[in-house]
Amino acid sequence: MKQELLLSQKKEVGLNLDPRTKLALLVAMAVFILTGAYQTPMHYILAAVPFILLIMAHKWGNALLYALLFCGGLSLEQFALPHLSGVPGYLIVAAANILLHFLPGIVMGYFVVTTTTVSEFVAAMERLHLPKQITIPMSVMFRFFPTVMEEWGAIGDAMHMRGIKWRGSKASVMLEYRLVPMMMCSVKIGEELSAASLTRGLGGPVKRTNICKIGFHIQDILLLLLCLSILAAQIFSVFGGLNL
Amino acid sequence: MNRLQGKDFINIGIFTAIYFVIIFAVGMIGFIPIFIPLISVLVPLIGGIPMMLYFSKIKKFGMLTITGVLVGLLMLLTGMGYWCIFTGFLFGLIADFMLKAANYKKAWSEILTYGVYSVWTVGAFIPIIVTRDAYYEKLLSGFGQEYADTLMGYMPDWILPVLAIACFVSGIAGGVIGRKIFKKHFERAGIV
Numbered sequence: 218m219k220q221e222l223l224l225s226q227k228k229e230v231g232l233n234l235d236p237r238t239k240l241a242l243l244v245a246m247a248v249f250i251l252t253g254a255y256q257t258p259m260h261y262i263l264a265a266v267p268f269i270l271l272i273m274a275h276k277w278g279n280a281l282l283y284a285l286l287f288c289g290g291l292s293l294e295q296f297a298l299p300h301l302s303g304v305p306g307y308l309i310v311a312a313a314n315i316l317l318h319f320l321p322g323i324v325m326g327y328f329v330v331t332t333t334t335v336s337e338f339v340a341a342m343e344r345l346h347l348p349k350q351i352t353i354p355m356s357v358m359f360r361f362f363p364t365v366m367e368e369w370g371a372i373g374d375a376m377h378m379r380g381i382k383w384r385g386s387k388a389s390v391m392l393e394y395r396l397v398p399m400m401m402c403s404v405k406i407g408e409e410l411s412a413a414s415l416t417r418g419l420g421g422p423v424k425r426t427n428i429c430k431i432g433f434h435i436q437d438i439l440l441l442l443l444c445l446s447i448l449a450a451q452i453f454s455v456f457g458g459l460n461l
Numbered sequence: 462m463n464r465l466q467g468k469d470f471i472n473i474g475i476f477t478a479i480y481f482v483i484i485f486a487v488g489m490i491g492f493i494p495i496f497i498p499l500i501s502v503l504v505p506l507i508g509g510i511p512m513m514l515y516f517s518k519i520k521k522f523g524m525l526t527i528t529g530v531l532v533g534l535l536m537l538l539t540g541m542g543y544w545c546i547f548t549g550f551l552f553g554l555i556a557d558f559m560l561k562a563a564n565y566k567k568a569w570s571e572i573l574t575y576g577v578y579s580v581w582t583v584g585a586f587i588p589i590i591v592t593r594d595a596y597y598e599k600l601l602s603g604f605g606q607e608y609a610d611t612l613m614g615y616m617p618d619w620i621l622p623v624l625a626i627a628c629f630v631s632g633i634a635g636g637v638i639g640r641k642i643f644k645k646h647f648e649r650a651g652i653v
Binding site: 243244247248255292318319322326348349351353354355357358360361362365366369392393397399400401404407410411414415418419 | 467468470471472473474475476477478479481482483490507510511514523527528530537538540543547640644646647
């Protein structure tokens, strides 16, 4: 079975983080690393967080892979950039940059998604007092993304079986052949999802209860402090040139 | 029964997911600097196909606003900056008003509304223009001198309104194409 985005059942392993902390970390990754440059050493600490989290969740293989890719990208950027120029130089630089910028976010997203259940996610958002106009579509979306990807893959396989490839025909026809079946399947699945969720009381008039243990512990406070300090470091480096 | 119900929220989630997967795939060409402005054309164009199906199911106010905000949030999480949340909200809201004014019926109103809605895509370009210097710095440290200069050369300050118009026009085109595909396939299959 394909990996679900947002589990339906939880395995008790490693560090137990409140889903809100994970969300905060994810946003921190997105804001500071994805859209910024590595300005202060604090950014490197932030990038190391997914690595530590993966280790604590006993996902050794993934942690090692992340570390290797990240250090690889780092060394490429530091050592190769001054020496190369032109097309190969540009390609390598682009690759290194993509690695450094997107990897922490992706890995953090992977961590969040494989250690949080849909129930916990919805409960956390309710605690944040986000309106249900936002939380319900969000949880449906996350539940739905892997379905869409799976359909895309299935359609690709079906096309291959019939000998219809990407090359040779006009791009517009290819698009139609791929997108339309995917959407039809997705909508049908969506309707089933809808029925299942409504049966379970999603969107009902009463406040939703759950048995997830959510609450802030010491590890959450530490990680949240880390996020705040990154924010502070960012503000400092913008205003003062203080070298932290 | 005009307030949004659970069923509507689920629909919003489903179609936002489909829409986002498609435009994210399309947006990947943004890795190549020359193609970044092209995003303003391709995203509305190809996004029209799922969106016209979505539009035909929208019968209540507010669904597009929520979609706009959610797509904006996803844009933030995938590195396109936070402006898309504002543009998504703004143009989603305008689109909601437009659909309501047309009473959720006429097909051409859906196409027009989608054109307007598509302008949210400029939100991805705003950081490049508005915080031009900071963006240049980031490019310089990350990508090197050549990339930074090439990209900045393609995006002078006056290009923002041009991109917005491009989004609108491509949105109309995307809406027309989406509508054609919609009639050809979905109505026949009964998904409507």
